[in-house]
Amino acid sequence: MTDLTVTAAGVQFQNPVLLASGTAAFGRSLDGVVDLDALGGIVTKAVSLEPRGGNAAPRVAEFEGGMLNAVGLANPGVEAVKRDDLPWLAAHVKRARVIVNVVGSRTEDFAEVVRHLDECEIISAFELNVSCPNVRAGGIEFCADSTSLAAVVSGARSATRRPIFVKLSPVLPNIGDAALTAAAAGADGITVINTLPGLVVDVDSRRPRIGFGSGGTSGPGLLPVGVLATHRVRSAVSLPIIGVGGVTSASDALQYMIAGASLVAVGTASLRDPRTAERIVRDLAHWCDDNDVSALHDIVGTLEWPA
Secondary structure: OOEEEEEOOOOOOOOOEEOOOOOOOOOHOOOOOOHHHHEEEEEEEOOOOOOOOOOOOOOOOEEEEEEEEEOOOEEHHHHHHHHHHHHHHHHHOOOOOOEEEEOOOOOHHHHHHHHHHOOOOOEEEEEEEEOOOOHHHOOOOOHHHHHHHHHHHHHHHOOOOOOEEEEEEEOOHHHHHHHHHHHOOOOOOEEOOOOOOOOOOOOOOOEOOOOOOOEEOHHHHHHHHHHHHHHHHHHHHHHHEEEEEOOOOOHHHHHHHHOOEEEEEHHHHHHHHHHHHHHHHHHHHHHHHHHOOOOEEOOOOOOOOOO
16 A cells, blocks of 8 residues: 655654645635545645734636735734634644744745744644734845845744744745745745746736735746755755645646655645545555655655765
8 A cells, every 4th residue: 555654853654745835824715525534634724913804806817827826925914814714724734734824024924924823732833924024124024135034033942842844935036045044044945936926917908917916926826936946945954845826737746756855745725625635645646656656755755866
């Protein structure tokens, strides 16, 4: 029987397939639609210190190659998540791991959110969304400044003993260097990638199709960007990687794993078909059987780069 288990940052996952942050909220919205316990885990919607209302509607626009979104990290705030959402997950999820995505406007916000949630036993790890703007540094993304990135990670590290994954942006000039900075500050893993900035225009009105104007591009076109970022991060650090971006099939997931990812998160594809992640788990098992792979984790980082 094929072994799909993966151990990453000291946490054992029954398989490598996760639901990416922002695609499943806090799990409740998928109740009765998706068997969360058939997956490796779920990465929750971003959690901030205070409630966030998010951006003006419309927040999502589809285009031929994927989707543009500018939700604005809307969420009820850490106290409401702790009171209402995490207890629901604890009652309904038994085998899948729960990773909480954390966002902040200031360096210290990340540590505060982590500190508030650290006592919740359902949480297996935290994921720091350092692609959001630092309001004290003129809006520059936390991950774009090594000092700010190190401060965010070290602050969160001081607030928990649980594993910390740091989610990096694909627009960084050297994503490997950012991974090194995160590792030195105490990160246990890296998530790559976040969305790419984009714009979709309504040609009749000559206005952006989403209320915020620009947004984050996701979907199948992001796959090669994420796989390359995974390879570059794997070449820079030995930390486990969550690969995310454009995954729609087992073949896509395998590309990430061969490039160096231990875990793979499914995002936009789950919005179109909530059962995509479950199908990918089954198809990964079939692929292993067909290719005489007894343990899926054996293929991680086996990419053969041209001489």
